[in-house]
Amino acid sequence: MKSNxxxxxxxxxxxGAFALGVPISFSEEAWRLGENLPNQNLLLLALLSLFFLALYTYESVFQRQVANRIFAFVFRVVAAYLIAALVVALILICLDKLPLLSDPAIALKRIVVITMPASMGAIVVDSFDKE
Known part of the structure; x- marks a missing residue:
């Protein structure tokens, strides 16, 4: 198993992030959720995303072998989430649905909402070649 x-x-x-981020980014429901969900719900959504990323990474990518590779494990989870968020942001920019300058709070909220499924797609595809 690769650890780097x-x-x-x-x-x-x-x-992986693109595969699941694209269809959801085209959804008006996701845009509205990003506008209407309270901040505590968005925080919970981000934490749930990180939890499930960590769980899947622990079980499938690292095959429960993280004792001597804690940094690599945490790095992969955080990297998958942040890269997925970047992909989502780029998709939303292309759709003109990321108001970064006019309403950065809504932009961030939309990114958080759509990054949840996109990050799961990202980590699942990342695990395909692991032994």
Missing amino acids: FNSEDLSQILV
Whole structure:
């Protein structure tokens, strides 16, 4: 099993995030959720995303072998979430649904809402080549 993060891992995370981020980013329901969900719900959504990313990474990517690789484990979870968030932001920019300058709070909220499924797609695709 590979323990270091390389360009193949990056490309898999990008593709996985894109695969699930695109259809949800086109959804007006996701845009509205990003506008209307209270901040505590968005925080819970982000924490749930990180929890499930960590669980899947622990079980599938690292196959429960994290004792001597805590930094690599945490790095992969955080990297998958942040890369997925970046992919979501780029998709929303292309759709003109990311008001970064006019309403940054709504922009961030939309990113958080759509990053949850996108990050799961990212980590699942990242796990495909692990032994």
